[in-house]
Amino acid sequence: xxxxxxxxxxxxxxxxxxxxxxxxxxxxxxxxxxxxxxxxxxxxxxxxxxxxxxxxxxxxxxxxxxxxxxxxxxxxxxxxxxxxxxxxxxxxxxxxxxxxxxxxxxxxxxxxxxxxxxxxxxxxxxxxxxxxxxxxxxxxxxxxxxxxxxxxxxxxxxxxxxxxxxxxxxxxxxxxxxxxxxxxxxxxxxxxxxxxxxxxxxxxxxxxxxxxxxxxxxxxxxxxxxxxxxxxxxxxxxxxxxxxxxxxxxxxxxxxxxxxxxxxxxxx
Amino acid sequence: xxxxxxxxxxxxxxxxxxxxxxxxxxxxxxxxxxxxxxxxxxxxxxxxxxxxxxxxxxxxxxxxxxxxxxxxxxxxxxxxxxxxxxxxxxxxxxxxxxxxxxxxxxxxxxxxxxxxxxxxxxxxxxxxxxxxxxxxxxxxxxxxxxxxxxxxxxxxxxxxxxxxxxxxxxxxx
Numbered sequence: 355x356x357x358x359x360x361x362x363x364x365x366x367x368x369x370x371x372x373x374x375x376x377x378x379x380x381x382x383x384x385x386x387x388x389x390x391x392x393x394x395x396x397x398x399x400x401x402x403x404x405x406x407x408x409x410x411x412x413x414x415x416x417x418x419x420x421x422x423x424x425x426x427x428x429x430x431x432x433x434x435x436x437x438x439x440x441x442x443x444x445x446x447x448x449x450x451x452x453x454x455x456x457x458x459x460x461x462x463x464x465x466x467x468x469x470x471x472x473x474x475x476x477x478x479x480x481x482x483x484x485x486x487x488x489x490x491x492x493x494x495x496x497x498x499x500x501x502x503x504x505x506x507x508x509x510x511x512x513x514x515x516x517x518x519x520x521x522x523x524x525x526x527x528x529x530x531x532x533x534x535x536x537x538x539x540x541x542x543x544x545x546x547x548x549x550x551x552x553x554x555x556x557x558x559x560x561x562x563x564x565x566x567x568x569x570x571x572x573x574x575x576x577x578x579x580x581x582x583x584x585x586x587x588x589x590x591x592x593x594x595x596x597x598x599x600x601x602x603x604x605x606x607x608x609x610x611x612x613x614x615x616x617x618x619x620x621x622x
Numbered sequence: 623x624x625x626x627x628x629x630x631x632x633x634x635x636x637x638x639x640x641x642x643x644x645x646x647x648x649x650x651x652x653x654x655x656x657x658x659x660x661x662x663x664x665x666x667x668x669x670x671x672x673x674x675x676x677x678x679x680x681x682x683x684x685x686x687x688x689x690x691x692x693x694x695x696x697x698x699x700x701x702x703x704x705x706x707x708x709x710x711x712x713x714x715x716x717x718x719x720x721x722x723x724x725x726x727x728x729x730x731x732x733x734x735x736x737x738x739x740x741x742x743x744x745x746x747x748x749x750x751x752x753x754x755x756x757x758x759x760x761x762x763x764x765x766x767x768x769x770x771x772x773x774x775x776x777x778x779x780x781x782x783x784x785x786x787x788x789x790x791x792x793x794x795x
Contacts, residue, residue, distance in 0.1 A: 401748075404779065407724035408749045411644040414653060417660075418639045422632060424661055425668070505637040513678075534641050534681045535751050541678045 406494055479569045481581045484538065485590040488558055488601040491537055493588075501556065505531045507546055516543045516559040519600055521578050521593070526555075526614050533558075538571075540564045540599070547604070549613040555604035562599045571599060578615040582608055591615075631668045634680060639664075642684050648745055649692045651734040663688040685750050686760065689742060696738040724783055732782035740775040747772055 479487070495501065507529040512518060518527050526547045533542055542560030549555065562571065575581050575593040578600070583590045589611040592601045604611045642663055647656035666687050667674075674683050733741055746752045746760070754772070758765045 400780075403724050404729075405748045405751075407726055407729050408648055408745065409641075409644055410726045411647045413640055413643060414657065417643060417657065418635060420657070421635050421639055421661055421664060425631060425635070425664065532637065532678050532680070534638075536679075536682070541676070543678065 402490070402494075478572050479538070481573045481575060481592050482583060484571060484573055484592045484599070485581075485583045485601060485603075486585075487538060488592070489585070489588060489590050489603050492556055492558075492603045495534075501546070505534065507531055512545070513543055516598065518545050518557055518559065519595060519598070521600070521615055521618060522547065522557055522602070523549075523614055523616060526550075527557075538564065538569060538599075542599075547602075547614055549604075549610060551606070551610055551613060553604060553606045553610040553613065555602055555611075555614050558599075558601040558603070560599045560601070562594050562597055573599070577618050578602055579612070579617050582611065584608060631664065631671070634667060634684070635664055638681050638684050641681055642688055645685055645688055645745065645749055646692070648730070648733060648749060649689070649741065651730055659688060659692060662691055666691060682750070689746070689750075689760075693738065693742060728783060729779070732779050735782070736775055736778060740771050740778070743768055743771040744775040744779070 508531065509529040512527075512530050516530075518524070518530075522545070526549055528546045528548055530543045530545045533544060536542070537558060537560055540560040540562075542558060545557040545559065547555040547557055564571075571594075573592055573594055575591075576595065578591040578593050580593060581591055584607060588603060588605055589608050590601065590603045591611070592599065594600065602611070602614065604614055639660065643656055643660045646659040646663070647653065650656050650659055663684060667684055670687070674680060733744070736744070742761070743757055746757045747754075752760070754765055754768050757772075758768045761768070
């Protein structure tokens with residue numbers, strides 16, 4: 355089966371035709387990838403539909419409670435003790451990491467060609483493409499009732515690595531969620547926002563520099579008001595502070611959007 | 623910072639049980655087996671919690687634990703012949719209309735008909751969103767194998783999920 359190269363060529367054709375690599379399609383790529391990996395945009399509408407259908411699985415009632423109930427009590431209690439042992443665990447982890455690194459070196463030769471391939475084809479993403487991709491991701495999750503990733507909303511201190519930034523009105527921030535998987539091949543979080551007009555929005559804060567083979571972002575806007583995109587009742591903007599990428603997807607029109615953000619001082 | 627602390631097991635369950643269960647269901651095709659696999663995944667996660675350093679990656683980490691547990695279980699079973707995928711890639715009908723919704727049960731039946739090595743590649747690509755390279759590295763198989771399995775698996779799904787009219791046209795193959 356591994357030698358079924360008819361399949362290989364078929365997929366190479368497929369891949370070559372995806373919108374991130376060619377101008378053949380108007381569909382923006384949805385890129386859902388682990389941060390350390392090359393990103394492969396889904397190539398067709400059917401791919402998007404298939405990815406969405408893969409996640410379309412109803413949850414049995416009471417699943418979470420059953421899972422917790424079946425976990426041994428010592429395991430839960432041990433969590434609390436484990437903090438003290440994690441230093442030792444991390445040393446062991448480093449040894450494992452060194453072994454893994456050695457193994458990775460051994461694999462390097464075989465993946466070199468792949469890396470070259472992906473480097474050549476990893477799509478560069480402009481501002482509009484970024485906004486459309488994030489909006490597609492946002493709406494895909496929202497369609498499954500998983501707003502901003504679907505995890506619990508944390509109302510405690512926001513993660514230091516992914517602050518909501520100074521250009522979003524702080525009083526609009528209700529909380530943040532972990533992303534269920536990296537977005538645009540990058541790690542990050544999603545903030546839930548509510549504006550004074552009861553307008554809802556989600557702010558995605560991601561690493562600007564992704565892994566080597568992730569799509570390169572050709573985006574230099576530094577204000578949420580520089581590149582606004584209003585589509586299907588949503589207004590989006592993408593900007594960067596050089597370290598992080600911010601993408602705000604807001605319900606409503608540009609006026610609604612403006613209630614959530616402020617211009618940087620230099621533009622005010 | 624909260625994001626740097628390894629989450630507790632209960633927190634992991636709370637935040638990620640849905641995605642873990644959904645992945646488990648797509649792999650096993652059974653509600654009962656999926657719940658067992660989900661439970662097994664969280665127990666394994668508890669044992670390996672010290673390996674999780676970034677809370678933002680907990681979901682991906684859990685998916686890899688789940689996948690490995692499932693693959694390990696599959697190795698103990700009688701393998702399905704890859705030749706079961708009798709696909710003529712040259713004559714496949716085009717992908718179904720983008721607007722045609724994919725029925726989740728029909729999708730599951732199509733997935734269940736696949737040998738595990740095809741199914742896992744499809745799920746790693748479409749469910750986890752991994753790249754070819756990442757899939758190749760994680761499964762320790764050549765990149766070409768990943769692409770081949772993905773292409774054939776995808777063709778199988780297209781064939782099984784195509785609308786009735788297209789299915790009729792495809793029956794002559």
